[in-house]
Amino acid sequence: TALLARIAALDPQLNSFITVTADQALAQAAAADARRAAGESGALLGAPIAHKDLFCTEGVLTTCASKILHNFKAPYDATVVAKLAAAGTVSLGKLNMDEFAMGSANESSHYGAVKNPWNLERVPGGSSGGSAAAVAARLIPAATGTDTGGSIRQPAALTNLTGLKPTYGRVSRWGMIAYASSLDQGGPIARSAEDCALLLAGMAGFDAKDSTCVDVPVDDYLAELNQPLAGLRIGLPREYFGAGLDSRIAAAVLAVVEELKKLGASVKEISLPNTQHAIPAYYVIAPAEASSNLSRFDGVRFGYRCENPVNLEDLYKRSRGEGFGAEVQRRIMVGTYALSAGYYDAYYLKAQKIRRLIKNDFVAAFDEVDLIVGPTTPNPAWKLGEKSSDPVSAYLEDIYTITANLAGVPGLSMPAGFVDGLPIGVQLLAPYFQEARLLNVAHQYQ
């Protein structure tokens, strides 16, 4: 009840929630109390959270922050939602985001931009901007997010939080509305590595309903938090400290590295030579997959339908033209173009080859080091509206985060201080399925 009151009081300024599910939350809280009274324990039992509005929730609106799904109530829960509910979490509602998770500023939502609680004139990052703003403003202690090219790590960095993108296949994507299926991964945003560990433990694991979910055992994230860091080999990729990076962020990252050295880590420079090709490759692959995934929103089966269609083609065209926002339409056009006969080899196939080279860069680097450390973003949070007319300048902000999605490796962003009064983040990257190492290092530092 205290949090519901806090949401009612503060969220009108932040706009972090699309739907608040007060009744359901009170019922879930009562059920958690009853389980506790019956002798059950567990850190997530009764823990308040909220979900990014692309996780399907039975009987509750799931909009993807799009007009085209403004009235969509899923008939089932996403695996992540069901698992966290079974662990006893209390969901307070659904969080604002960039429309269909396309963006880095949370300005493309049909429900309006989200504000950064540290400075209401700045963006909170995206696409999980509602998740980050709600946690940073202490409306909820933790939230789910998704990360296709940085959408958990980047908003966490810009709001002074810890956010984890797991290895591709670690967390089930079933019931998570797809943006780019080969890159999308759900994960936690919270105030500390410890809270992320608790939430990830509740989310991770094999799910037969997602054919890309991998059947490897889930580590005991909580137990691993206290491992000493002695002997940890850290790599600093030279490509992550070049032109374009705010020198104050570079200094903050190096200060974190100094602390990790004091905890027993050794540091060396490494190279991820194909980093420069990541943005063009990502902005071909992600829109290509999006154009295919979003073809199901046709005005017939669910969601928005235009008024008085004169025939089927008119129905498709106007429902999609009126239902999707500008950024989503741009991506659909780019993706359809890249996949069309005659251009496929030049763009999509080429991007896939770059993707493989980026993956090989990481595999080679992790032969030499156990952990890669660098900045999460090149700059602190920008002003609302500053980049909305220049999508390419927003795309360039993704340079340090998208490589992890292209390669599938896990990544974590944790707070690294402030620049001009705005939070910034340091990013840790680890080999496949080594989420425990990321959480361990972040916890030791924090």
Ligand code: GLN
């Ligand atoms: N900013 C990137 C994009 O717009 C990443 C978004 C995400 O991770 N969902 O595609």
